[in-house]
Structures are given as C-alpha cells and as structure tokens.
Amino acid sequence: MGYKSLADCVADLEKHGHLIRIKEEVDPYLEMAAIHLRVYEQQGPALYFEKVKGSKFPAVSNLFGTLERSKFMFRDSLPKVEQLVNLRSDPVKALKNPFKLPGIAFTALTALPLKQSLFKSSFSKTTISELPQIVNWSMDGGPFITMPQVYTEDIDKPGVLNANLGMYRIQLAGNDYVTNKEIGLHYQIHRGIGVHQSKANAKGQPLKVSIFVGGPPSHPLAAVMPLPEGLSEMTFAGALGNRRFRYFYDDEGFCISADADFVITGTVYPQENKPEGPFGDHLGYYSLTHPFPLMKVHNVYHRNDAIWSFTVVGRPPQEDTSFGALIHEIAGSALPKEIHGLKEVNAVDAAGVHPLLFAIGSERYTPYLKERRPQEILTIANHILGKNQLSLAKYLFIAAREDNEQLDTHDLSDFIQHVLERIDLTRDLHFHTKTTIDTLDYSGEGLNSGSKVVFAAAGEKKRVLATELGFVMPSDFSAVKLAIPGVMALQLPAYTSARAAKEEVSLLESALKGRDLSGVPLIVLCDDAEFTAQNINNLVWVTFTRSNPATDIHGISEFIEDKHWGCNGSVIIDARKKPHHAPELLKVPEIEEKVDQLGKKGASLFGVI
Numbered sequence: 001m002g003y004k005s006l007a008d009c010v011a012d013l014e015k016h017g018h019l020i021r022i023k024e025e026v027d028p029y030l031e032m033a034a035i036h037l038r039v040y041e042q043q044g045p046a047l048y049f050e051k052v053k054g055s056k057f058p059a060v061s062n063l064f065g066t067l068e069r070s071k072f073m074f075r076d077s078l079p080k081v082e083q084l085v086n087l088r089s090d091p092v093k094a095l096k097n098p099f100k101l102p103g104i105a106f107t108a109l110t111a112l113p114l115k116q117s118l119f120k121s122s123f124s125k126t127t128i129s130e131l132p133q134i135v136n137w138s139m140d141g142g143p144f145i146t147m148p149q150v151y152t153e154d155i156d157k158p159g160v161l162n163a164n165l166g167m168y169r170i171q172l173a174g175n176d177y178v179t180n181k182e183i184g185l186h187y188q189i190h191r192g193i194g195v196h197q198s199k200a201n202a203k204g205q206p207l208k209v210s211i212f213v214g215g216p217p218s219h220p221l222a223a224v225m226p227l228p229e230g231l232s233e234m235t236f237a238g239a240l241g242n243r244r245f246r247y248f249y250d251d252e253g254f255c256i257s258a259d260a261d262f263v264i265t266g267t268v269y270p271q272e273n274k275p276e277g278p279f280g281d282h283l284g285y286y287s288l289t290h291p292f293p294l295m296k297v298h299n300v301y302h303r304n305d306a307i308w309s310f311t312v313v314g315r316p317p318q319e320d321t322s323f324g325a326l327i328h329e330i331a332g333s334a335l336p337k338e339i340h341g342l343k344e345v346n347a348v349d350a351a352g353v354h355p356l357l358f359a360i361g362s363e364r365y366t367p368y369l370k371e372r373r374p375q376e377i378l379t380i381a382n383h384i385l386g387k388n389q390l391s392l393a394k395y396l397f398i399a400a401r402e403d404n405e406q407l408d409t410h411d412l413s414d415f416i417q418h419v420l421e422r423i424d425l426t427r428d429l430h431f432h433t434k435t436t437i438d439t440l441d442y443s444g445e446g447l448n449s450g451s452k453v454v455f456a457a458a459g460e461k462k463r464v465l466a467t468e469l470g471f472v473m474p475s476d477f478s479a480v481k482l483a484i485p486g487v488m489a490l491q492l493p494a495y496t497s498a499r500a501a502k503e504e505v506s507l508l509e510s511a512l513k514g515r516d517l518s519g520v521p522l523i524v525l526c527d528d529a530e531f532t533a534q535n536i537n538n539l540v541w542v543t544f545t546r547s548n549p550a551t552d553i554h555g556i557s558e559f560i561e562d563k564h565w566g567c568n569g570s571v572i573i574d575a576r577k578k579p580h581h582a583p584e585l586l587k588v589p590e591i592e593e594k595v596d597q598l599g600k601k602g603a604s605l606f607g608v609i
Contacts, residue, residue, distance in 0.1 A: 142174020
C-alpha cells in the first residue's frame with residue numbers, strides 16, 4: 001500500500017483486524033516491552049499504545065510481528081519490488097529505462113526521491129526527554145530507540161542518492177549523556193555510517209546525522225534491507241511503499257524525511273565517544289557498556305499526528321525474526337548468485353543469527369576419487385566467512401548438495417544430523433583463531449575478538465547416530481540427555497576457569513573409556529542438561545552462543561598434526577556460562593503480573609494473551 005504516514009498504516013491495520021489498541025496507561029519502563037513480548041509469543045496483532053506514561057505521544061509496536069501482516073502492508077508492491085531486487089546486476093539502469101521491462105515502469109516513477117521545501121510546515125519541535133522513554137530490559141543503561149532509520153551522507157558525494165540509511169540502536173538517556181543534548185549511537189565501523197564517519201574524521205569534520213522514527217513501514221524495512229550495489233535505501237523505500245521518499249533540508253543543512261513521525265538531528269565529532277549500554281540484545285544476553293560515538297543533538301522534530309515506533313529484541317524468535325522472513329520473501333536467496341557453488345545459507349535465528357551458519361554447496365572437485373571428501377565446499381566456506389554480515393559468524397556447518405538433494409538448512413535437527421553422520425573428526429574441522437566475531441557476542445577473548453570453526457561434511461555416511469545411550473554413564477556424569485540423535489547434553493558443575501575445564505574434560509575422557517561413543521560424535525557440556533535437550537532451539541542457542549570455538553572445543557583422543565586439530569573420538573563443546581559472558585535476559589515477575597491484568601476480561605488484551 002502507498003501509505004502516506006505511519007498513522008495511515010495504523011488505521012489500515014486496525015480496519016482489517018491486524019491491530020488492537022491498548023487503552024490503559026502503560027509505563028515505558030519495562031511494561032510496554034513485556035506487553036509486546038507476550039503478544040508476539042502468541043503471534044498476535046500489532047499494538048497501538050494510546051497512553052504512554054510521561055509522554056504525550058502514542059506508540060506502536062509489532063507491526064512486522066508476522067509475515068502475514070508484513071505481506072498485507074505491502075500487498076500492492078511486493079511483486080514489483082521482487083522483480084527490481086532480482087535485477088542485481090544493474091537495478092538503477094532498469095529504473096532509468098523502465099519501459100524495457102514490463103511491470104517496472106510504475107515502480108520507477110515511485111522510486112526516485114522527491115525533494116520539496118513545502119513539507120517544512122508539517123513539523124513542530126520537541127525535546128529528547130519528551131519522547132517515550134522506553135526501557136526494554138531491567139539492566140538496560142537507559143531508554144533506547146529500537147526502530148530507528150539513521151541517515152548519513154558521504155562527505156565526498158553529498159546527496160540523497162549516495163546516502164546511507166541504516167538501523168543502528170540509539171541510546172536516548174542514561175550513563176553520562178547530558179539530558180536533551182547528547183545521545184549515543186551504536187554501530188560497527190564497517191557499516192555504511194561507519195564509512196561515512198571515517199571519511200569525515202579524515203577531514204577533521206563532524207558527521208551530520210539525521211535519525212528518523214516512524215513514517216511509512218517501507219522506510220524501516222529499507223533501512224535493514226541488503227540492497228544491490230547502486231540501489232539506495234531511499235529509492236527502495238519509494239518502490240516498496242508505492243510512494244516517493246519525500247525529504248527536505250532544514251535551516252542547518254540536515255536532511256529531514258518529510259514522512260517520518262520524528263526526526264532527531266545532530267553531529268558526531270571525530271574521536272568523541274561516551275559509554276553506551278548495557279542493552280538487552282538479540283542473542284538473548286545483554287551487550288555491555290562500551291565507548292561508542294557520541295551525537296550532539298541539534299533539533300528534535302515531530303509531526304502533528306506523530307506515533308512513536310518501537311520493537312523489542314531478545315532471545316529469538318522476536319519481531320526481527322519476522323523482519324528477516326520478509327527480507328527473504330522479497331530478495332530470495334541472493335547469496336548463491338554471488339558465491340559460486342553456494343546453493344543455500346541460513347544464519348540460524350534460534351542461535352542468535354550471527355553465532356551459527358548452516359550452508360549447502362556443490363562438491364565437484366576431483367570426482368574421480370574413490371572417497372569423496374570436503375574440497376570445493378571448503379573454498380565456499382572461506383568465501384562465506386568473508387562476506388559482509390556473515391563474516392561475524394563463529395560456527396559454520398557446511399554440507400554437499402550431492403549427498404542429499406532434499407537437504408534443507410532450515411530443518412535444524414536434520415541438518416546437524418546429516419553433517420554428524422558424514423564428518424571425519426580427524427580431518428574436517430577447520431579453525432580460524434585470533435580473529436573477529438560479532439560485537440554483541442561475549443563468548444570470545446574480548447570485544448570483537450574470538451575464533452571461528454568450519455564443520456565440513458561430504459561423502460558417504462561414516463556412522464549411525466545413537467537414538468539412545470547404549471551404556472550407563474559414570475555416577476559423576478549422570479546428568480545427561482540425548483538432545484537429538486548423535487548429540488549428548490552433559491550437565492557439569494559451573495565453569496570456573498579454562499584450566500579447570502581442561503581437567504574436567506580429561507576426567508570425562510577417562511570416565512568414558514571403554515564405552516561405545518561411535519554413535520555420539522558430539523557432546524555438549526552445559527549447566528542444565530534438561531533445558532538444553534528440551535528442544536532443538538534450546539540446543540543450538542546454548543551450544544553456539546556460550547562457546548568460543550578455539551577455547552571451548554575439545555575432543556576425545558584429540559591431536560594436532562601439522563598445526564591441524566582433530567580427534568579420534570567425540571567432539572566436546574563446552575557451552576557452560578563463563579565468568580566473562582554477558583548476563584542472560586530475564587523477565588521481571590512483578591512486570592509480568594501487570595501484563596497478566598491486561599489479559600483479564602474487560603482489559604485491552606483479553607482474548608489475545
């Protein structure tokens with residue numbers, strides 16, 4: 001739909017039964033987030049909060065909470081946009097010559113941004129402290145913007161078509177920020193905004209930043225969409241929303257999205273940082289306090305009918321999971337077109353996205369060999385781990401398409417079993433040590449610092465995976481569960497140190513001597529075997545978010561040969577919580593009780609939760 005504003009979208013969703021109103025006054029401190037989480041768990045409707053305590057502005061969340069609702073919002077434009085994105089080689093050329101491609105013509109007319117100064121009269125001014133001060137988790141360092149569109153321009157190539165629009169979290173208050181004058185930006189330097197900041201820093205000039213909140217739903221989606229080279233987020237927003245991205249520049253030279261509900265403008269000066277965080281993040285843990293760029297606030301604008309847009313992130317699945325499903329719906333799997341031989345890749349949402357990748361590739365090297373083994377898929381694996389956001393991964397499981405044409409990376413249990421049935425544990429684990437991992441992942445040696453490992457499998461089955469333990473565990477190791485065939489979850493006392501962990505593994509190896517582990521190629525050491533083995537989502541979340549490959553992978557009868565690590569028995573991953581890990585996100589019982597009240601008869605969430 002060509003929504004003119006967020007209010008227009010809200011009205012349409014409400015009319016068609018996709019949105020409900022929360023009429024009671026709600027507290028932005030924890031309560032709004034708890035309501036959102038409870039409704040999302042039920043795959044419920046979008047939420048319009050009429051009365052936000054401490055702010056005159058209403059708020060909306062869970063717009064993208066289901067793929068069905070997302071597709072409904074873009075029901076008139078999805079097919080045309082899918083066609084545009086599929087023209088990855090030169091989408092801009094298609095827009096300039098639209099009549100050569102049926103169906104692209106109207107998309108071209110709505111895609112190019114529209115600059116008009118008359119939009120200035122639509123906005124009034126406010127302050128940071130008058131915005132909804134939403135705090136999602138109890139240990140958060142303050143209120144955050146969780147659905148922002150952060151706009152910056154290239155200092156060497158100014159203008160909207162060379163600009164970057166990204167979704168990077170914003171801390172509005174707390175820590176050492178001066179109220180109403182300073183806010184914090186959190187982003188990695190390799191992102192588009194980081195490139196712009198590097199260029200501005202090199203010239204000793206401040207970077208101008210505009211933060212948009214709200215607007216038509218095509219705008220936040222454009223901010224997270226992985227677009228083809230040469231296609232700007234503003235152009236994509238216009239094409240997806242059936243409405244040109246409207247903008248103007250204020251009197252200080254900041255770009256203002258004319259359809260946004262709120263716009264915060266400010267400058268980031270070279271080398272000016274302040275502590276940002278903690279923040280409850282999408283891995284299911286807090287990202288901790290670290291220095292990040294400081295933004296000096298210039299102005300805060302809002303529309304007369306402004307609605308504050310927010311989301312809540314936490315242990316997957318969450319609304320950003322549904323965001324990802326919509327992105328896949330629009331773009332399909334673009335990576336196989338960019339990485340030769342790659343058939344499929346899945347950043348596993350249940351494991352927090354970045355910690356774990358599953359991939360399928362071709363294995364066509366030396367087909368005349370009697371025993372097939374990973375060769376081409378190792379080349380593909382290296383390519384994957386050097387590709388954009390995929391480079392943040394710690395674990396990559398990759399299999400050969402030729403071994404099972406029906407293999408699906410989204411069937412987590414089946415895919416893990418396929419790899420474990422075929423992997424040669426003496427040969428097929430390949431480590432990358434002392435390298436970079438996700439900023440939000442604290443399983444490594446420090447911020448952005450950790451290791452990676454590739455589990456590669458190609459060829460015939462080498463083992464039959466155990467569906468039950470065919471032996472009795474020693475009494476010291478009796479808290480054990482078979483999570484899925486071939487994977488044993490073993491509960492141990494709390495982790496204390498790397499040295500103690502090695503001693504525990506050595507004791508375990510001695511205790512297991514003489515027992516047949518041929519059908520159990522993977523043992524996961526954990527704090528709670530019952531929880532870890534309860535379902536596949538728990539298994540992958542615990543195993544891959546709480547371990548750093550180089551330090552936490554051990555093996556029975558392990559060895560190093562020519563600097564290559566392998567083992568002649570089971571692989572052991574120590575996935576216990578470590579002292580240096582970030583705290584886990586936990587709900588607050590008192591807040592949950594308040595949410596329960598909203599589900600009673602006569603309250604706004606009756607029949608929803």
